[in-house]
Amino acid sequence: MDVVARLASQSAVVIFSKSTCCMSHAIKCLFYEQAVSPAIVEIDQYMYGKDIEWALARLGCSPQVPVVFIGGKLIGTATTVMTLHLDGSLKRLLKEAGALWL
Numbered sequence: 026m027d028v029v030a031r032l033a034s035q036s037a038v039v040i041f042s043k044s045t046c047c048m049s050h051a052i053k054c055l056f057y058e059q060a061v062s063p064a065i066v067e068i069d070q071y072m073y074g075k076d077i078e079w080a081l082a083r084l085g086c087s088p089q090v091p092v093v094f095i096g097g098k099l100i101g102t103a104t105t106v107m108t109l110h111l112d113g114s115l116k117r118l119l120k121e122a123g124a125l126w127l
Contacts, residue, residue, distance in 0.1 A: 096122035
């Protein structure tokens with residue numbers, strides 16, 4: 026879990042993803058469309074990818090990807106991120122984390 030916390034704190038927005046996951050692609054596109062440049066951790070291409078996947082599962086993330094951290098805090102999986110986007114809360118979180126300027 027230490028590696029997840031370390032990676033999650035390295036950028037205002039961090040997405041744990043798999044390069045072959047269509048939902049991961051959709052979440053990345055959502056952030057790009059908001060003019061946010063998230064740090065992407067492709068766990069299927071990361072040396073300790075399986076350890077990261079287990080750590081995300083222990084945090085309660087199911088499925089394990091995509092998982093989003095904003096401001097070093099766990100936001101959740103695609104369902105949570107989309108809910109926050111639709112109710113307008115996502116922009117507020119992004120502004121508070123310094124990931125969005127407008």
